[in-house]
Amino acid sequence: MATSESASLSKTVKQHYMDLSQGDKVQAMYIWIDGTGEGLRCKTRTLDSEPKNIDDLPEWNFDGSSTYQSEGSNSDMYLIPAAMFRDPFRKDPNKLVLCEVLKYNRKPTETNLRLMCKKIMEMVENQVPWFGMEQEYTILGTDGHPFGWPSNGFPGPQGPYYCGVGADKAYGRDIVEAHYRACLYAGVKICGTNAEVMPAQWEFQVGPCEGINMGDHLWAARFILHRVCEDFGVVASFDPKPIPGNWNGAGCHTNFSTKEMREDGGLRGIEDSIEKLGRRHRYHIRAYDPKGGLDNARRLTGHHETSNIHEFSAGVANRGASIRIPRSVGQDKKGYFEDRRPSANCDPYAVTEALIRTCLLSEEGEEPKEYSK
Incomplete structure (x- = not known):
């Protein structure tokens, strides 16, 4: 059975770096549903302090033309934090941030079904x-x-x-x-x-x-x-x-x-x-x-x-x-x-x-x- 090459990389070597202090900074991994309605995407940003609730998390953006969510000529999409969890991979104080996706005009993308669900x-x-x-x-x-x-x-x-x-x-x-x-x-x-x-x-x-x-x-x-x-x-x-x-x-x-x-x-x-x-x-x-x-x-x-x-x-x-x-x-x-x-x-x-x-x-x-x- 085929397994990915990255799985064979030394986890011991990686752990050396994961054990380094990150100071007062926090890594927040923003997660969203892509244009297929099934796939998940993610990327990480640094925050100056640990967020205590959703209101502490800034909006962000990404290139929707690479996630089946927009054309290249108008590709910026908004990531709106919706739910926050502890990060089990990087551990505290780092966070996983589940986001809604809005188009350039602030309307929900076709696969952002959360917005209407919340209203209902x-x-x-x-x-x-x-x-x-x-x-x-x-x-x-x-x-x-x-x-x-x-x-x-x-x-x-x-x-x-x-x-x-x-x-x-x-x-x-x-x-x-x-x-x-x-x-x-x-x-x-x-x-x-x-x-x-x-x-x-x-x-x-x-x-x-x-x-x-x-x-x-x-x-x-x-x-x-x-x-x-x-x-x-x-x-x-x-x-x-x-x-x-x-x-x-x-x-x-x-x-x-x-x-x-x-x-x-x-x-x-x-x-x-x-x-x-x-x-x-x-x-x-x-x-x-x-x-x-x-x-x-x-x-x-x-x-x-x-x-x-x-x-x-x-x-x-x-x-x-x-x-x-x-x-x-x-x-x-x-x-x-x-x-x-x-x-x-x-x-x-x-x-x-x-x-x-x-x-x-x-x-x-x-x-x-x-x-x-």
Whole structure:
């Protein structure tokens, strides 16, 4: 399996420099989503003191013509700090800064979905919406071959790998452990991890997060995963169906609840939301992957623990349904539900916004409603 050349550089030599004092200065790594809606970019600047909150961070800019976000003739884009985390790679007092991207005219870029999501979340903040997202991913070599798979064949059939233990079942646990600890250090609300059904496929969970924080924390966790994999010389893929055939795809199952749903008798609110979702299935499918459903069509086949992309379904403890009500929720008559349709490469801002629009704002139809300021 191919690994990157940079991974073979001496980390001991690098550590000599990382141990040098940085004085009173702080390194802030600005992170943003590029024009693909999936890729992440970053660059670093020096600050004179440690920022205590977002307001302490200056705006910045970058060349959008090199990130699929503008033409060279008018390429300056604005980076607007939106969320700040501790930097697990450079350590305190250094920071990771998740940013929104604005065009030259101060309007959001096409892949800046955070701005509208935040507005929608503010409309329903009194209902205290909570989200939890289960991010599946696949570890690949730099040649695209799954980590640990035979170079000229396939591993044994699926069965022993899910939550597996042992060198012949769990592929790449060092990466998973490093990512988990880095997220905890950064302040990302990571709440768990496990090996998935396909070998070299893993999942981590983020949440519960309220409102816009869900998207912020999942994107930060994704960035940290990419950086950890970079150090190990491998690649984290969020492709919804990285290996065709009789192998599980990768999703980003999204758990959702409101204050009402979490209280006694909340099952009624859950069932009401599911009914609304059933009437707006195509809208959600378009929102649940960056290509308007084309990526998810490879995954949502009705097989390998997925629903069929063309049909809406719901059920208690049914992992082959569009919406799953956990068995404990059915028994307690309160809690949350799980939307199993979002793809692994979804934009969490788009997913959470769509759920709010349909379930809480009672929107209908194929297009999102526009609200006056």
